[in-house]
Amino acid sequence: xxxxxxxxxxxxxxxxxxxxxxxxxxxxxxxxxxxxxxxxxxxxxxxxxxxxxxxxxxxxxxxxxxxxxxxxxxxxxxxxxxxxxxxxxxxxxxxxxxxxxxxxxxxxxxxxxxxxxxxxxxxxxxxxxxxxxxxxxxxxxxxx
Amino acid sequence: xxxxxxxxxxxxxxxxxxxxxxxxxxxxxxxxxxxxxxxxxxxxxxxxxxxxxxxxxxxxxxxxxxxxxxxxxxxxxxxxxxxxxxxxxxxxxxxxxxxxxxxxxxxxxxxxxx
Numbered sequence: 001x002x003x004x005x006x007x008x009x010x011x012x013x014x015x016x017x018x019x020x021x022x023x024x025x026x027x028x029x030x031x032x033x034x035x036x037x038x039x040x041x042x043x044x045x046x047x048x049x050x051x052x053x054x055x056x057x058x059x060x061x062x063x064x065x066x067x068x069x070x071x072x073x074x075x076x077x078x079x080x081x082x083x084x085x086x087x088x089x090x091x092x093x094x095x096x097x098x099x100x101x102x103x104x105x106x107x108x109x110x111x112x113x114x115x116x117x118x119x120x121x122x123x124x125x126x127x128x129x130x131x132x133x134x135x136x137x138x139x140x141x142x143x144x
Numbered sequence: 145x146x147x148x149x150x151x152x153x154x155x156x157x158x159x160x161x162x163x164x165x166x167x168x169x170x171x172x173x174x175x176x177x178x179x180x181x182x183x184x185x186x187x188x189x190x191x192x193x194x195x196x197x198x199x200x201x202x203x204x205x206x207x208x209x210x211x212x213x214x215x216x217x218x219x220x221x222x223x224x225x226x227x228x229x230x231x232x233x234x235x236x237x238x239x240x241x242x243x244x245x246x247x248x249x250x251x252x253x254x255x256x257x258x
Contacts, residue, residue: 122254129247
């Protein structure tokens with residue numbers, strides 16, 4: 001019902017905590033947050049100019065931080081593909097908004113950035129939204 | 145933001161939505177098996193190629209524009225994905241799903257505004 005392709009029986013994840021699609025989404029979110037911070041550090045570290053390389057985003061490839069960020073993105077991609085096998089795309093993608101919880105927290109921990117009242121409120125809204133999404137997925141799974 | 149930055153942002157959002165739909169199609173085909181399963185690797189390659197385009201465009205945008213100005217676009221991308229999934233994958237959200245998407249997007253906007 002959530003995909004146009006016919007399904008005789010809904011796909012079931014392998015047993016064990018590690019193969020839980022929600023844990024995989026969580027790992028994807030953590031790795032993506034790490035990647036975002038690394039990419040930002042890499043973008044700041046690479047020289048600013050208006051060359052073709054620069055606006056194509058290729059100037060950043062000169063920074064080691066960018067490559068670490070790319071590695072983190074690739075690792076997160078495995079977990080994401082796995083989760084897509086079992087969860088509808090719209091819900092799964094909305095769950096990845098959890099990145100915006102971990103990026104400010106990571107920036108606070110590692111870059112010494114301040115978390116203001118507005119930002120803290122935003123983080124709480126995202127957490128509330130993720131709780132709704134989780135309930136929504138549970139409903140969908142019950143119907144299947 | 146310059147016109148070029150706007151074009152890059154719009155192109156990257158389109159690539160993101162298209163790429164995710166290709167990826168979901170690929171993984172669904174793989175799960176469902178049978179005749180449809182055969183094309184899943186090809187579909188995965190198309191999805192990864194599209195996501196690579198998104199990645200490079202996004203890196204380029206990040207280089208030109210402050211991250212805080214880009215966060216609102218990150219914020220609306222789940223809505224675009226939900227709409228894309230409804231149109232191309234026939235996914236339907238219940239009210240809790242929409243509430244969750246709305247709250248998280250609002251939260252992302254607040255985080256980026258601060």
